[in-house]
Amino acid sequence: MEIQQGLRSHIRFYFDGELRILNDVRPSDMVMRWLRSEAMRTGTKEGCNEGDCGACTCVVGHLNESGAIQFRVINTCIYPLAYLDGGWLISVETLSRTGSLATVQREMLPLNLSQCGFCTPGFVMATFYAQISEQDQTPEEALAGNLCRCTGYGGLIEAARAAQNLPIDSAFAAEIQKAEQILGDLSMGGFSISTGDSRIDAPSELQQLLELRDHFPSATLVAGATDFGLWVTKKLDKPAHTILTKFCQELVSMNLGPDEVEVGAAVSIEDFGNVLISEYPELRKWLKRFGGPQVRCSGTVGGNIANGSPIGDSSPVLIALGATLKLRSRHAERILPIEDFFIEYGNQDLRPDEVLVSVLVPRRSDIKRLVVEKISKRHDQDISIVLAAMVELASGVSRYRFAFGGMAGTPMLARKTMESLNPDDLASDFSPLSDHRADAWYRLAVSKNLVDNFLSGSALNE
Ligand SMILES: Cc1cc2nc3c(=O)[nH]c(=O)nc-3n(C[C@H](O)[C@H](O)[C@H](O)COP(=O)(O)OP(=O)(O)OC[C@H]3O[C@@H](n4cnc5c(N)ncnc54)[C@H](O)[C@@H]3O)c2cc1C
Ligand code: FES
Ligand code: FES
Known part of the structure; x- marks a missing residue:
């Protein structure tokens, strides 16, 4: 099956004030590798590389049906880079991009919550998500995906509790408005990227998804990649062809x-x-x-x-x-x-x-x-x-x-x-x-x- 006419051959996403366009994206590319090795944002740490420790935690935002940004907290080590399409990537560096620390960071600082500091960026991002997401969750639940091997959890939980009641920083609120406008001009999915020895298809409609499945029964269907990501990072699989399901309207x-x-x-x-x-x-x-x-x-x-x-x-x-x-x-x-x-x-x-x-x-x-x-x-x-x-x-x-x-x-x-x-x-x-x-x-x-x-x-x- 040839690549359908009119499909994009790149992904686009918003990151730190810029629209990023990437052509050379492979099925095994995860967000963490891109952040640390290409964008050189090394605040995001690699711990377990299998979704367990939360050291690599970032937040992504995509527009929902009513045009507002829906934020999600992710483990970037197993989050396919291609899934950033049409979205906003927020890393620990993004939080203090304006030059001053975000309120969650200011809240955490005097509590001495860091010893070796390896887990800290991940805790900052999980706490930030607790602040912005308005989820029904206790502070313990908000931090259940993050591990710290040196510092006690008491202070970290206190910081998350405080963060849940903090208003969003005004600088960040302005950034949300800007991101909403930028994302409004981007579509989500509807691309097909071939790199010579690999291919990613990201259909936005069910009919396209079914046709792709029909033509390529051996391609790997990828949804949230919390299993798939580990095949890449732990079994060292190099999948040649993936079909992503999460941009397909009927499936979400x-x-x-x-x-x-x-x-x-x-x-x-x-x-x-x-x-x-x-x-x-x-x-x-x-x-x-x-x-x-x-x-x-x-x-x-x-x-x-x-x-x-x-x-x-x-x-x-x-x-x-x-x-x-x-x-x-x-x-x-x-x-x-x-x-x-x-x-x-x-x-x-x-x-x-x-x-x-x-x-x-x-x-x-x-x-x-x-x-x-x-x-x-x-x-x-x-x-x-x-x-x-x-x-x-x-x-x-x-x-x-x-x-x-x-x-x-x-x-x-x-x-x-x-x-x-x-x-x-x-x-x-x-x-x-x-x-x-x-x-x-x-x-x-x-x-x-x-x-x-x-x-x-x-x-x-x-
Ligand atoms: C740290 C960690 C903790 C976890 N904790 C739990 C837990 O507490 N409980 C639990 O149950 N699981 C847990 N899991 C396992 C995993 O998160 C879940 O099984 C998850 O729901 C898999 O969904 P996914 O969308 O990420 O699947 P993917 O990795 O995208 O895909 C999994 C498989 O399903 C196939 N597939 C996906 N969508 C479709 C579709 N629409 N049609 C046909 N085939 C499809 C894929 O081809 C693939 O073979 C955990 C995983 C990690 C890494
Ligand atoms: S590095 Fe441990 S969850 Fe990603
Ligand atoms: S401060 Fe060392 S792992 Fe948390």
Whole structure:
């Protein structure tokens, strides 16, 4: 397939007072490498290079439908450079570009929050995001994606708490106005960049995305890149061709219907979680323990399902709620219950020419009780050992739905236990693995306790 006529062959974004135009962008190029090696902004630090430590944290802004800038906090080590298209990149240097420190930096300075200082720029940016984003989050939640190995967290949390109540600096407010005007003249996506041995396609419409998928079944579909980024930085993959989904309008939209909420596959975990919480407030704790803010702002619901991970946190919840998936190819559309999507470990019901377009989540109606429990070694930013999502319906013959992650090669329903309501039957439903996170006996024991608590009405997070 030739590059479509009229598509741009470069990306454009706003950074430190200038419009940047880059032609030579490759699938494996991440924002951090560009910042430190090309823009020579070395305030942004490289720590883990896998999304865990937050040392590389920056903020990006893109215009939303109403023309205002929506900010997101990102780990630049695993954020594809191409995703800056049409946006505004804010690094730690941007904050003091006018010559004086930003209010969050002034707030942090007297508290002596830095020893070796390596994590400090990342904490400054996460705290700055806490100031500007107006998210419903505690200071601890705002900093859950940032690690410090030397200084105590007490002062850092105090600074984040103070920042949440600070007005935006007047110099920065003026910069926001300027950026809004500049971004207003830029489109987001709709480009195709070839460098000789690599290619990035960034369709802005679903039809283009489906055609690209059809023509290039071996190209890598990339959504939020929180998995993909690690293939590049840790497995040292050099992907030859990526197709980006996050500029595709249909994939980033959400519709609240009378019976269900339809969420585009490329909607971020943060936005998806917040829309679910408006229907199911019990899910707040689940959302806040999904990665940290940086992972939730980049990672998508579609990526979390399509990667087929048995320990992904959204699939058990969606299975318990009875969600369905909309899959499309150029020629056909299929809707299937999410539990049928997972065939076995590493094998999903997704054809080479198909794309996961959206997730359809039933609205509350008949659901009387929903409890979700994540068992992991650390409270924040950790992968689940077991995730249990348990639902009690108000009526009907089958009143219970129990879905688990971490108990089998795929996320799945505990069908026998749902029928018998005997937690011992989990041993018939599942034969979990032992791995570095937990032994099989522990997974079974903790799951039995969770079902037991749920059935006796004493679940921990009610
Ligand atoms: C530090 C860190 C913490 C994390 N914490 C958690 C956690 O607490 N819970 C958890 O569940 N996960 C966690 N993850 C894993 C990851 O963030 C999630 O799985 C995320 O939702 C993946 O989505 P993505 O958009 O980033 O996927 P990508 O990396 O873009 O893609 C993942 C896979 O899905 C495919 N894909 C993406 N979109 C589509 C589509 N529309 N149609 C078909 N295929 C598609 C891609 O081709 C790829 O194979 C964490 C990751 C990191 C780095
Ligand atoms: S360097 Fe650790 S999150 Fe990016
Ligand atoms: S001050 Fe050294 S890592 Fe935080």
